[in-house]
Amino acid sequence: MRQSQLFTKTRREAPSDEVSKNAQLLIRAGFVSKEMAGVYDYLPLGLRVMDNIRQIIREEMNAIGGQEVLLSALQDPEIWKMSNRWDDEKVDVWFKTKLKNDSELGLGCTHEEPMARMLREYISSYRDLPRVTYQFQTKFRNELRAKSGIMRGREFLMKDMYSYHRNQEDLDAFYEKAIQAYKNVYERAGIGDKTFVTFASGGMFSKFSHEFQTICDAGEDIIYINDEKGIAVNEEVLQDDILAGLGITRESLREAKSIEVGNIFKYGTRYTSELGVTFKDENGEDQIPVNGAYGIGLGRLMGTVVELLSDEKGIVWPESIAPFKYHLVNAMPNNADAVSYADELYDLLTLRGASVLYDDRDARAGEKFADSDLIGIPYRIVVGKEALEGKTLEVVSRATGEVIRVDREELLPQ
Numbered sequence: 001m002r003q004s005q006l007f008t009k010t011r012r013e014a015p016s017d018e019v020s021k022n023a024q025l026l027i028r029a030g031f032v033s034k035e036m037a038g039v040y041d042y043l044p045l046g047l048r049v050m051d052n053i054r055q056i057i058r059e060e061m062n063a064i065g066g067q068e069v070l071l072s073a074l075q076d077p078e079i080w081k082m083s084n085r086w087d088d089e090k091v092d093v094w095f096k097t098k099l100k101n102d103s104e105l106g107l108g109c110t111h112e113e114p115m116a117r118m119l120r121e122y123i124s125s126y127r128d129l130p131r132v133t134y135q136f137q138t139k140f141r142n143e144l145r146a147k148s149g150i151m152r153g154r155e156f157l158m159k160d161m162y163s164y165h166r167n168q169e170d171l172d173a174f175y176e177k178a179i180q181a182y183k184n185v186y187e188r189a190g191i192g193d194k195t196f197v198t199f200a201s202g203g204m205f206s207k208f209s210h211e212f213q214t215i216c217d218a219g220e221d222i223i224y225i226n227d228e229k230g231i232a233v234n235e236e237v238l239q240d241d242i243l244a245g246l247g248i249t250r251e252s253l254r255e256a257k258s259i260e261v262g263n264i265f266k267y268g269t270r271y272t273s274e275l276g277v278t279f280k281d282e283n284g285e286d287q288i289p290v291n292g293a294y295g296i297g298l299g300r301l302m303g304t305v306v307e308l309l310s311d312e313k314g315i316v317w318p319e320s321i322a323p324f325k326y327h328l329v330n331a332m333p334n335n336a337d338a339v340s341y342a343d344e345l346y347d348l349l350t351l352r353g354a355s356v357l358y359d360d361r362d363a364r365a366g367e368k369f370a371d372s373d374l375i376g377i378p379y380r381i382v383v384g385k386e387a388l389e390g391k392t393l394e395v396v397s398r399a400t401g402e403v404i405r406v407d408r409e410e411l412l413p414q
């Protein structure tokens, strides 16, 4: 991608009403644009990051047997009445709308109900289980406060996964695999070292649900960590009897602000029983599948990475989700030799499959470097005097500032 052609430009200031660091940096660097509070557009750079995150999650969910689907955003109130979740008292984040004939529709905030209803079509025998589906789908939630930038959207992309099993043991075994898959996602996205599996209140059929909480001062949550045992609990379950059950005491806990980057649940037969899903077991008896649900907010995850991996100059993307691997900067855009050198290097790099943003703009080197720091691509390749004199190229690591000098040939992927 040539930066002179890029749809976005960097800007000095974020909108004055934007209070969160993640959105300020992402807007200034041109990754996202703000429509209104809690509503953001993803622009070319931001979409590349989202796609990288999506791909990591997709690989991990496929690895545990998930099958990707895409369900509708418009939802039928009837199925939500079956589970008693249509009522605004029960779910306080509903966005609802109406057909021309005045009948109501929901804008999906989650998909347990439609997924369970659909299962009725495809499950009849124990041989049809387990089944695991997941999607990347836009959720709508009428959040009371939206001050955390892309970490709390009123419209946001979620990966939600649903699993259905013949019995509790099968759900339990899958649930453990899902925990590991989630850990892999956070590890690969660069926030594994700060993310804790956290005991949270469980709802009806299991004692706990599990949240994935990333330690960060910008977080809206608080967790309590026992470092010795590597156990964390959230505020809902901070009760002496529960702590005793986990083998920890209140005194052993340290408090930390955190961001909920994921949440997984065992529902037992909730939703499947309410939506009337049954299957025949080996004896021909009707049974109800047990189910679990597993969510990750992609914008929440991207925002968390920005909160944690940034400095006074801008964003510091981990290579795994960065919009590009290399930022090729021509520091002498008025020099014809430098232009042809940089053009040629850009062509070669892209031809050989490297992902490169090429700053070919007619601008001062200082301005280009400042933009490069703001955008946060992992490796900056500088075309300057040294390169032209046939010596070495300067490659600067955004994360460490380390300068490596390499021959042009060394840089090219084989």
Ligand code: ATP
Residues within 6 Å of the ligand: 110, 141, 143, 150, 151, 152, 153, 154, 156, 158, 260, 261, 262, 263, 295, 296, 297, 298, 299, 300, 301
């Ligand atoms: P919160 O407590 O932060 O409001 P939640 O518990 O209501 O979140 P879940 O229903 O558990 O959210 O959704 C699954 C995941 O989706 C969350 O763990 C989080 O990563 C993400 N998520 C939830 N709400 C939002 C939002 N408004 N914007 C972006 N991501 C979100």
Ligand code: MG
Residues within 6 Å of the ligand: 260, 262, 263
């Ligand atoms: Mg949650």
